[in-house]
Amino acid sequence: MKSANSYIIVGQGLAGTILAHQFLEAEIPFEIWDSPSTHFTSSQAAGGIFNPVTGRxxxxxxxxxxxxxxxxDFYPRLEAILGMRFFYPMPxxxxxxxxxxKSWLVERKDQIDHGYLRWDSDGVWVEQAGWVxxxxxxxxxxxxxxxxxxxxxxxxxxxxxxxxxxxxGQQNPLWTCLPFLPAKGELMEIASNEPSEQFILNKNGFVLPLGSQHFKVGATYGWKEFTNETTPEALEELTKKLVLMGCTQFELVVQKTGIRPATQDxxxxxxxxxxxxxxxxxxxxxxxxxxxxxxxKQWTSEILGKTSVHSEASIRRFYHLFSV
Ligand SMILES: Cc1cc2nc3c(=O)[nH]c(=O)nc-3n(C[C@H](O)[C@H](O)[C@H](O)COP(=O)(O)OP(=O)(O)OC[C@H]3O[C@@H](n4cnc5c(N)ncnc54)[C@H](O)[C@@H]3O)c2cc1C
Structure with missing residues (x-):
């Protein structure tokens, strides 16, 4: 993993890019290799949403x-280093x-409530959300x-x-024993004057305002095939989601696809x-x-001998699956 006292990071998707920035900050020397022409980059299709609330x-x-x-803390610091805006906190x-x-949730409000929720008569607002x-x-x-x-x-x-x-990574012989569970996803970018530009709408899908009446609409989940081809089925599903979120008049700008590197646990x-x-x-x-x-940040710190990666994220939990 080290050549001439320098690490090699393989992949400049979101994961490799962020690890590389942490290595730079920690002054750990490395090169970063990337080959989108032979291995497509799923991060290019990401909605980019961060949302601390999940599930029904x-x-x-x-x-x-x-x-x-x-x-x-991290993304604004990186914006300053790179001299570009890409971090958009948004309700x-x-x-x-x-x-x-609504009745089910409101009756249980006291048990459900936490610091990321603000209750409204029609739904909940999520604090500390946004998109990159x-x-x-x-x-x-x-x-x-x-x-x-x-x-x-x-x-x-x-x-x-x-x-x-x-x-x-699941095709790399080094890691075939790890329990990957990839999920194909598609989203569309649209132009419309119907959705709000002030917040991300999340209802069995999302409508994310990009500015100038352009929006990302997502996303689908599929486990059957893992090409980077967009499909008419996903376009239909996304259009239905959009209608259910109250938008009927729109122009399709582009449809995108990628594979989420998800795992069984x-x-x-x-x-x-x-x-x-x-x-x-x-x-x-x-x-x-x-x-x-x-x-x-955690792994960089572990490499420097300071802390350990959280036990639920470390691959030590799968060491018994690797043959000697
Ligand atoms: C439709 C869709 C919507 C999504 N929405 C969100 C969202 O709203 N919020 C969110 O947090 N996440 C979202 N995701 C998930 C997010 O995209 C992924 O978590 C993330 O992009 C994974 O990044 P990665 O760097 O691991 O993989 P990738 O982006 O696939 O990057 C891997 C990189 O490695 C390179 N590579 C691979 N093998 C080699 C090799 N041998 N030599 C050289 N280079 C190599 C590839 O060229 C590629 O550039 C979404 C994903 C999809 C598909």
Whole structure:
């Protein structure tokens, strides 16, 4: 994983990019290799939303109280370093699905309530939500790494590296024993004057305002095929979601697809191979934007011998699956 006292990071998607920035801050030397022409980059399709609330019961996401304060510190600092805006805190509104669900939730408000929720008559507002323009972050970071002479635009075929290969990681013989569970996702960008530009609407999907009456609408989940081809079925599903969120008049700008590098236990894969000079920083599923900064910091600190990666995220939990 080290050549001439320098690490090799494989992959400049969201995971590799954020790990690279943490290495730069910690002054750990590295090169970053990336090959989108042979291995497509799913981060380019991401909605980019960060949202500390999940599920029908409005629960806090895993480690929300650690992840969210950290990301509100991390992304603005990175914007200052890179000289570009890509972090957009924004209110997120979750309307009640129907009258029955509203009654169910309101009756249990005392048990459900937590610091990220603000209750309204039609739904709940989620605090500390927003979105990251992931494509912009990757583009400006790529130029930054190139300016420092640490970007290698080529496929990496060796084994001594830190692999941030996204869903392609499951084809890497080093990691085939890890329980990946990738999920294809599609979203569309539209132009419309119907949705609000003031907040992210989240109702069995999302409508995310990009400015100038442009919006991202997402997202689908599929487990049957893992190409980077968009499909008419997803377009139909996204259009139905949009109608259910109250938007009927729109113009399709572009449809995008990617594969979420999800895992069976819904936790990341972080750490070093038990028997080889190889590492992995992967498995961020549908939450790369909120998970990657915190865990890149934790792993960097572990590499420097200071702290350990959270036991639910470390690949030590799967060491028994690796053959010697
Ligand atoms: C439709 C959709 C919507 C999403 N919405 C959200 C959202 O709202 N919020 C959120 O947090 N997350 C979202 N996600 C998930 C998010 O996109 C992922 O968590 C994240 O992008 C994963 O990044 P990654 O770097 O692990 O993988 P990738 O982005 O796939 O990056 C992997 C990189 O590694 C390179 N690579 C792989 N193998 C090699 C090799 N051998 N040599 C050289 N380079 C290599 C590839 O070229 C690529 O650039 C969404 C995903 C999809 C598909």
């Amino acid at each position: 019961k409005l629960e806090q996401t895993w480690l929300a109280d650690d992840l969210f304060p950290y990301l509100f 997120l509104f979750r309307p009640f699905a129907n009258q029955e669900m 323009d992931v494509a912009a972050l990757l583009r400006v970071s790529r130029a930054y790494f190139a300016s420092k002479g640490i970007l290698v635009e080529s496929e990496y075929t060796g084994s001594q590296a830190i692999f941030c290969e996204g869903f392609h 819904r936790r990341p894969f972080i750490g070093f191979h038990p028997n080889k000079q190889s590492g992995i920083f992967n498995g961020f599923g549908s939450k790369g934007v909120s998970l990657a900064p915190y865990f890149a």
